[in-house]
Amino acid sequence: MATNESIVSRRARYAAGPVRRLRMLGPTLSHSPWVLVTFFVLVSVCAGAGIFIWPDRVPWGVYGLIVVAAGLFLEPRFLLVVYIGLFLSMAILGAYLGSAKTTTAGAQVVTVATMALMMWLSHARAQVGVVGVSGESMLVDMRDRLRAQGELPPLPAPWGAEVALESAYGDGFAGDFVVASRSTDGRTLEIALVDVSGKGREAGTRSLLLSGALGGLLGEMSQGGFLQSANNHLLRLRWGEGFATAVHVAVDLESGDFTIGYAGHPAGVQFAAGSGRWRMLEGGRGPLLGVIEQADFPREHGTIRHGDALVLYSDGVIEARDKALVDGIDRMLGRAESFIRTGFEGLAQRLCDQAAAGLGDDRAVVVIWRG
Template sequence: MAHNESFVSRRPRYAAGPVRRLQLLGPWLSRAPWVLVTAFLGLSIAATVAIAIWPDRVPWGIYGFIVVLSGLFLEPRLLLVVYIGLFLAMAILGAYLGELKPTTTGAQIVTVATMMLMLWLSHARAQVGVVGVSGESMLVDMRDRLRAQGELPPLPASWGAEVALESAYGDGFAGDFVVASRSTDGVTLEVALVDVSGKGREAGTRSLLLSGALGGLLGEMSEGGFLQSANNHLLRLRWNEGFATAVHVAVNLETGDFTIGYAGHPAAAQFAAGSGRWRMLSGGRGPLLGVIEQADYPRESGTIRRGDALVLYSDGVIEARDKALVDGIDRMLGRAESFIRTGFEGLAQRLCDQAAAGLGDDRAVVTIWRS
C-alpha cells in the first residue's frame, strides 16, 4: 500500500480553540475601546476600595493583575490612560494607609516596571494591528498553513513518501519547508525542498511567503523551468540578505524516471536495490535562488526502480561546525544504511533526529521510494 506521511516537531499540539474564541473579541473591542477603558478603571476603583477596607488581606499585587490584563487588550494611548489612573490610585492609597500597608514603595516600583513592559508589548501589537491574543492566533495559523503546504499528495500503491521537518531548538517556525504536487493525470509527482536563509523564527515569515508562491508554481511550470521561475520570484522580492537554496525533483510514477535540479543545495542520495548501496547524485549545480539574474539550473536524470529510494535533505542534516561537509554526508549515508534494514518507513524522521547539526539548525528530509 502507498505510504504517505508528513512529520513535524513532536512537541504537543497547540490548543488553539480557546485562543481562537478570544480572537473574536478583537473586532468588538476595536469598535468600543472606551467601554473597555471604563471597565478597567472600574476594576482599579474596586481594587482600591478593597485594599482600603482590608489592607491586611488584599495585596498590592491586585494592581499588577489589572496592569497585565489591560495591557493585553488596549492600544498604547488608551492603555496609558488606565495606567495613569492606576498609579494615582496606588499613590494616594499608599499615602492614606501609611503604616497600615507596608512595602508601598517597592510595590509601586514593581507595578511601574510592569506597566512599562506592557506598554512596550502593546506598542508591538499595535504596529501589526492586532488586539488581545489575536496576534498569537495569527502566528499559529501561519505555522499550520506552512506545514499543511508540505503535505504530500496521495500516491499509487507501489510508491511511498515521507516528509520530516524539525526547526532549530524546537521553534514553531523553520527556514526549511517542502512543497509537493501531483499532476492532474496522476503521472508526475513533483517535490521541492527549500532552505531559506536564516533559521527558526527569523526565517519563518519568509518561508511562509515563499512557500505560497512556490506552491503555486509547482505543477504549473515545466520541470526545467521551476527553479528559474523561483529565482525570478526571489529577485523581484528584493529581500535584504534574502536568498534560498532548493532541490526540485519530478518523478514519473509509471516508469520511475525522474529529473532533479539544484539551486545551491546539497545533492540528493539514491539507494539502489540491485547493489544494496547508497550513492550521492552528482548535484551541486545551479546558483542560489535570488542572487543571479537569468541563472541556469541544469537537471540530472535517473530512474527509481523497484526497491530503490531517493532522499532529499537540507544542510542541517549534514553540516556541523566542527566537521567537514564530506564527513556529514558519510555520517548520513551510514545512518541511512543501518535504518533501511527495517524498510524506508520512518527513515526521514530518523535522519532528522540524528542530524549532524543536532538541535541547533533547521532540518528537513524527504524520502521517496518504490516497492
Template sequence: MAHNESIVSRHSRYGAGPIRRLRLLGPWLGRAPWALVCLFLLLSVIATAAVGKFPESVPWGVYGFIVVLAGLFLEPRFLLVVYIGLFLAMAILGAYLGGTKTTTTGAQIVTVATMMLMLWLSHARAQVGVVGVSGESMLVDMRDRLRAQGELPPLPPSWGAEVALESAFGDGFSGDFVVASRSTDGCTLEVALVDVSGKGREVGARSLLLSGALGGLLGELSERDFLQSANNHMLRLRWSEGFATAVHVAVNLETGNFTIGYAGHPAAAQFTAGSGRWRMLAGGRGPLLGVIEQAEFPRETGSLRRGDALVLYSDGVIEARDKALDDGIDRMLGRAESFIRTGFEGLAQRLCDQAASGLGDDRAVVTIWRT
C-alpha cells in the same frame, strides 16, 4: 501498500485551539467604553476593599494584575487613561493608609515599571494592527500554514513518501520547507525542498512568502523551468540578505523515471536495490536562488525501480562545525543502511533526529521509494 505520510515537528499543533479562541476575545475586550468601564469598576472594588474592611488583606500585587490585563487587551490611548487612573488610585491609597500597608514605595515603583513595559508592548501590537493575543494567533496560523504546504499528495499503492521537518532548537518556525504537487493526470509527482537563509522566527515570514509562491509555480511550469522561475521570483523580491537553496525532483509514477535539479543545494542520495548501495546524484548543479540573473539550472535524469529510494535533505542534516562535509554524508548514509531490509518508512524522521548538526540547525528530509 503505500506509506504516504508527512511528519512535521512533533510540536506542530500545540496550543493552537485555545490561542485562536482568545483571538476572538481580544477585540471584544479592547472595545471602549466596555473595557474601560470594566477595568475602572474592578479598580473601584479593589480600592474600596483596601480602604474599608480589608486594608491588610488586599496586596499591592493586585494592581499589577490590572496593569497586565489592561496591557493585553487595550489600545495605547485607552491604556494610558487606565494607567493614569491606576497610578492616582495607588498614590491616594498609599497616602491614606499610611503605615497600615507597608512597602508602598517599592510596590509603586514596580507597578510603574510594569506599566511602561505593557505600554511598549501595546504600542508594538498597535503598529501591526493587532490587539491582545491575536498577534500570537497569527504566528500560529503562519506556522501551521507553512507546514501544511509540505503535505504530500496521495500516491499509488506501489509508491511511498515521507516528509520530516525539524526547526533549530525546537523553534516554531523553520527556514526549511517542502512544497509538493501531483499532476492532474496522476502520472507525475513533483517535490521541492527549499532552505531559506536564516533560522527560527526571523526567517518564518520569508519562508511562508516563498513557499506560497513556489507552491503556485509547482505543477504549472515544465520541470525544467521551475528553478529558473523560482530564481526570477526571488530576484524580484529584492531581499537585502536573502537567498535560498533548493532541490527539485519530478518523478514519473508509471515508469519510475525522474529528473532532478539543484540550486546551490546538497546532492540527493539514491538507493539502488540491484546493487544494494547508496550513491550521490551529483549532476544538475545550479547557483543559489536569488543571486544571479538569467542563471541556468541543468537537470540530471535517473530511474527508480522496485526497491529503490531517493532521499532529499537540507544542509542541517549533514553539516557540523567540527566535521568535514563528507563525514556528514557518510553518517547520513550509515543511518539509512539500517532501513534497507525493513523498508524506508520512518527513515525521514530518523535522519532528522540524528542529524550531524544536532538541534542547532533547521533540518528537512524527503524520502521517496518504490515498493
C-alpha cells in the same frame, strides 16, 4: 501512504495552546474597546475595595495583574486611561492606609515600571496593526500555513513519501520549507525542498513569502523551468539580506522515472534495492537562487524501481562545524542504512533527529519510496 508524522504531531501539540484558544477573542474585543476599559476600571475598583477592607490580606500585587491583563488587550490610548485610574487609585489608597499597608512605595515603583513595559508592548503591537492576542494568533496561522504547504499529497500504492521539518533550537519558524504538488491527472509528483539563508525566526518571514510563490509555480511550470522561474522571482524580490538553495524533483508515478535539479543545494541520494547501496545524485547542479540572472539549471534523470527510495535533505542534516561535508554525508547514509532495515516509514524524522548539526540549525528531510 505514510503519515507525515512530524507535522501532524506539531499540529496536535499546538492545537490546544492558549493562544489558539484565544484566537477569536482578540479581534472581537478590539471592536469594543470601551467595554474593555469599563471592565478593567470596575476590576480596579473591586481590587481597591478589597485592599481597603482587608489591607493585611489583599496584596498590592493585584494591581500588577490588572496592569498586565489590560496591556494584553488594549491599544495605547485606551490603556493609558486604565493606567491613570490604576495609579490614582493606588496612590490614594496608599496615602489613606498609611502604616496599615506596608511596602506601598516599593509596590508603586514596580507597578509603574510594569505599566511602562506594557505601554511599550502595546505601542509596538499597534504599529503593526494588531491588538491583544491577535498578533500571536497571526503568527500561529503563518507558521501553520507554512507547514501545511509542506504536506505531501496522497500517493497511490505502492508509493510512499514523508517529510520532516525541524527548526533551529525548536523555534516555530524555520528557513527550510517544502512545497509539493501532484498533477491533475495524478501521474506526476513534484516536490521542492528550499533552504532560505539564515535560520529559525530570522529566516521565517522570508520562508513564508517564498513558499507561497514557489507553491504557486510548482505544477504550473515545466519540470525544467521551475528552478529558473524561482530564480527569476528571487531576483525580482531583490533581497539584500540573503539567497536560497533548492532541490526540485518530479516523479512519474506510473513508470518511476524522475528528474532532479539543484540550485546550490546538497545532492540527493537514491537507495537501489537491487544492489542494497546508496548513490549520490550529483548531476543537475545549478547556482544559488537569487544570485545570477539567466542562470542555467540542468536536470539529472533516473528511475525509482520497486524497493528503491529517494532522499532529499537540507544542509543542517549533514553539516557540522568540526566535520568535513563528506563526513556528514557518510554519517547520514550510515544512519539511513541502519534505519531502513525496518522499512522507509519514519526514516525522514529519524534522519532529522540524528542530524549532524543537532539543534543548532534548521533541518529538513524528504523521503520518497516505491514499495
